[in-house]
Amino acid sequence: MASYGQFCPVAKAMELLDQRWTMLVVRELGAGSTQFNDLRRGVPRMSPTLLSKRLRTLVRAGVVDRTETDGDVRYRLTAAGEELRPVVEALGVWGSRWIPELGEEDLDPHLLMWDVRRNVVRERVPDGRTVVTFRFPDRPVGVRDWWLVIDDEVDVCDFDPGYEVQVRAEIDLGLLVEVWRGDLDWPDVLRDGTLRLDGPEPLRRAFPSWFARSPFAAVPRVEQPVPR
Amino acid sequence: MASYGQFCPVAKAMELLDQRWTMLVVRELGAGSTQFNDLRRGVPRMSPTLLSKRLRTLVRAGVVDRTETDGDVRYRLTAAGEELRPVVEALGVWGSRWIPELGEEDLDPHLLMWDVRRNVVRERVPDGRTVVTFRFPDRPVGVRDWWLVIDDEVDVCDFDPGYEVQVRAEIDLGLLVEVWRGDLDWPDVLRDGTLRLDGPEPLRRAFPSWFARSPFAAVPRVEQPVPR
DNA sequence: CGGTATCCCCGTCGATACTG
DNA sequence: CAGTATCGACGGGGATACCG
Numbered sequence: 001m002a003s004y005g006q007f008c009p010v011a012k013a014m015e016l017l018d019q020r021w022t023m024l025v026v027r028e029l030g031a032g033s034t035q036f037n038d039l040r041r042g043v044p045r046m047s048p049t050l051l052s053k054r055l056r057t058l059v060r061a062g063v064v065d066r067t068e069t070d071g072d073v074r075y076r077l078t079a080a081g082e083e084l085r086p087v088v089e090a091l092g093v094w095g096s097r098w099i100p101e102l103g104e105e106d107l108d109p110h111l112l113m114w115d116v117r118r119n120v121v122r123e124r125v126p127d128g129r130t131v132v133t134f135r136f137p138d139r140p141v142g143v144r145d146w147w148l149v150i151d152d153e154v155d156v157c158d159f160d161p162g163y164e165v166q167v168r169a170e171i172d173l174g175l176l177v178e179v180w181r182g183d184l185d186w187p188d189v190l191r192d193g194t195l196r197l198d199g200p201e202p203l204r205r206a207f208p209s210w211f212a213r214s215p216f217a218a219v220p221r222v223e224q225p226v227p228r
Numbered sequence: 229m230a231s232y233g234q235f236c237p238v239a240k241a242m243e244l245l246d247q248r249w250t251m252l253v254v255r256e257l258g259a260g261s262t263q264f265n266d267l268r269r270g271v272p273r274m275s276p277t278l279l280s281k282r283l284r285t286l287v288r289a290g291v292v293d294r295t296e297t298d299g300d301v302r303y304r305l306t307a308a309g310e311e312l313r314p315v316v317e318a319l320g321v322w323g324s325r326w327i328p329e330l331g332e333e334d335l336d337p338h339l340l341m342w343d344v345r346r347n348v349v350r351e352r353v354p355d356g357r358t359v360v361t362f363r364f365p366d367r368p369v370g371v372r373d374w375w376l377v378i379d380d381e382v383d384v385c386d387f388d389p390g391y392e393v394q395v396r397a398e399i400d401l402g403l404l405v406e407v408w409r410g411d412l413d414w415p416d417v418l419r420d421g422t423l424r425l426d427g428p429e430p431l432r433r434a435f436p437s438w439f440a441r442s443p444f445a446a447v448p449r450v451e452q453p454v455p456r
Numbered sequence: 457c458g459g460t461a462t463c464c465c466c467g468t469c470g471a472t473a474c475t476g
Numbered sequence: 477c478a479g480t481a482t483c484g485a486c487g488g489g490g491a492t493a494c495c496g
Contacts, residue, residue, distance in 0.1 A: 002248070002467095002489095005273045007334045007405045009323030009444050010255050010316055016327075017319070018246045020230070020469075027238050036478050045233045047470060052479060062326065073478065080326040086318040088238055091245070094315055095237030098290065098308040099244075106235045177235045216237050230469090248489075264458050275490060280459060301458060460495070468488090475480075 001057065016061050017087070021046050025054050026081065027088050029064065031118065034074045041114045096219040100183065107173050109136060109143045110158075115180060117148065117156045119212040125150050126203075131163045132210075136173040150210075167199035167207055182217025229285065244289050245315070249274050253282050254309065255316050257292065259346065262302045269342045324447040328411065335401050337364060337371045338386075343408060345376065345384045347440040353378050354431075359391045360438075364401040378438075395427035395435055410445025 001019060004011040017023055021043060028042035040051060055075060058064035063081040067074050077084070113134070132148040147157040147165075155161075175194050178184040186208035189195040197204040229247065232239040245251055249271060256270035268279060283303060286292035291309040295302045305312070341362070360376040375385040375393075383389075403422055406412040414436035417423040425432040 003331065003333050004249070004252065004271075005333050005336055006252070006271075006339055007330050007336070007409060008252070008255070008320075008339075009327065009409065009442075009447075010320045011252055011323075012327040012330075012334070013319040013323030014251050018248060018251065020246060021232075023242050023246065024232065024234070024236070024239055027236070043232075043234075045470095047472090048479065049471095049481085050469065071477085080322075083322055083325065087315065087322055090314040090318045091241040092236075092238045094308075094311055095239075095241030097311065099237065099240040102235050102240075103231065105231050105233050106240070108233055108235070111234055111236075181235060181237065214237075219237075273490095275492090276459065277461085277491095278489060281489095299457085458496095461493080463491090465490090466488100468486095470485090471483090473481080476478090 013087075016057070016063075017084075019054070019057070021050060022054055022058070023088065023091065025051065025058065026063070026077070026084050029075060029077050029081065030085055030088060034076055036073060036075070039075065041110070044108060044110045044114075092216040093219050096181070096216045097222050100221065102174070102177065107177055109139060109146070109173055112173070112177055112180060113146050113148070113156045113158075115214070116211055117154050120148070120150055120154045121210055121212055122150070122154070124206065124209045129163065130167075130203075131161075131165045132167045132169065132207075133165050134176070135168065135170040136176070137170060138172045138174075165199075167197060167203050169195060169197055169207070171195040179213065180217070181214050182219065183221075241315075244285070244291070245312075247282070247285070249278060250282055250286070251316065251319065253279065253286065254291070254305070254312050257303060257305050257309065258313055258316060262304055264301060264303070267303065269338070272336060272338045272342075320444040321447050324409070324444045325450050328449065330402070330405065335405055337367060337374070337401055340401070340405055340408060341374050341376070341384045341386075343442070344439055345382050348376070348378055348382045349438055349440055350378070350382070352434065352437045357391065358395075358431075359389075359393045360395045360397065360435075361393050362404070363396065363398040364404070365398060366400045366402075393427075395425060395431050397423060397425055397435070399423040407441065408445070409442050410447065411449075 001015055003015055024043050025039065028039050031042065033039045033042055036051070040046070040048060043051065055064060055066070059066050062078055063084065065076050065078050130150040132150065134146045134148065136144050143158065145158070147161055149155045149157065149161055149163060171189060171194060175184065175189055179186060179189060197207055229243055231243055252271050253267065256267050259270065261267045261270055264279070268274070268276060271279065283292060283294070287294050290306055291312065293304050293306050358378045360378065362374040362376065364372050371386065373386070375389055377383040377385065377389060377391060399417060399422060403412065403417055407414060407417060425435055
């Protein structure tokens with residue numbers, strides 16, 4: 001953590017926060033993940049070594065609290081960490097507005113399914129077990145098919161868990177990402193057949209209401225795209 | 229600018245903004261500097277090569293606009309850059325509250341005098357030329373004595389420009405930094421003789437009103453310092 | 457004033473494998 | 477589940493000098 005040699009509070013904050021991955025770990029903690037392997041799912045491209053290191057740095061900085069009881073390790077934001085919410089929020093709003101274009105490398109199906117999983121609105125899904133599959137026809141086998149098992153808990157699998165499936169959804173990954181981000185709406189992709197749903201009509205109709213979108217989906221976008 | 233491989237807007241924002249020095253350059257631009265060498269004074273420990281590189285990156289990202297007219301080069305925040313103000317603001321507030329301790333290496337007299345210079349409240353200083361000196365008795369010769377020439381413009385010198393001096397101020401650097409940051413108030417350092425002023429009584433009395441403090445000076449501090 | 461040119465080092469990070 | 481261990485490459489960035 002190299003010093004900027006400045007007394008400015010922005011500089012002091014960035015000495016900690018400009019370290020690669022750090023804000024994303026804070027974001028994950030803010031989103032509610034507390035266990036090491038859950039955090040990993042939120043930053044799938046980060047090596048466990050580095051995650052471990054960043055967590056230690058954040059603990060030292062007083063931003064994260066690590067507790068271990070009976071071998072159960074938990075990471076939580078401290079008061080200082082909670083107060084980083086406005087920073088994450090401001091960054092997310094800015095990113096939504098001014099970096100609308102995604103690269104192919106940004107389309108990580110693991111991360112998307114992890115986000116979708118975390119944002120299932122349980123009350124809107126029928127009681128009992130509901131199984132939804134997502135197929136990304138533009139992806140290679142292995143990351144093409146996903147199962148979402150919505151029960152008391154919500155689980156994601158990249159293999160067939162063997163349950164009966166109620167709704168099958170098929171859409172290119174990039175387009176579902178755009179829906180998640182709020183660049184597109186469910187009606188947009190349903191209307192033109194970009195999203196194909198298979199299953200009983202009442203379930204197909206209810207389907208979009210089951211999934212909350214990104215916290216930044218509602219951020220007003222820039223009307224005129226930036227001229228480059 | 230390594231990608232995080234994430235479609236999350238926070239990640240996309242940080243791909244640009246987590247690069248070392250970047251937020252400080254944005255802060256400087258937001259504070260009103262437009263010329264290359266003025267920007268340098270706001271980030272004195274940054275090499276010109278790197279500043280140049282960062283500016284180019286920011287221009288490419290649509291955050292900064294570079295204009296050149298008759299050899300006069302100016303850098304200004306674009307609309308996208310202006311919208312980074314909430315980010316800088318949130319970072320500064322957080323840094324003020326949660327990183328109160330400064331290291332010796334953070335006490336850069338050049339930066340402090342640059343900040344002081346920029347925040348002279350011209351209307352409160354007597355008309356005509358007023359020259360103020362700052363002496364940091366705890367600093368070595370060369371960065372110990374500073375002249376502030378307040379006229380139509382405000383200039384800082386680290387050498388005697390030869391004018392008659394109206395007020396001489398003497399205080400340890402760290403303490404003036406704390407006043408600037410809002411950790412201390414003028415009355416605090418005046419009362420106990422930490423700050424010694426020399427000059428006509430009316431000017432000595434008015435002196436503190438001549439200098440606005442950091443934009444983050446008024447941020448409410450954390451009552452209980454973080455236990456470490 | 458507004459930058460380039462060079463050079464080199466060191467630390468960060470990524471990749472991969474493995475463990476209690 | 478919660479991390480460590482190891483290793484190598486690469487490139488960011490600091491230092492310094494210089495130029496139009």
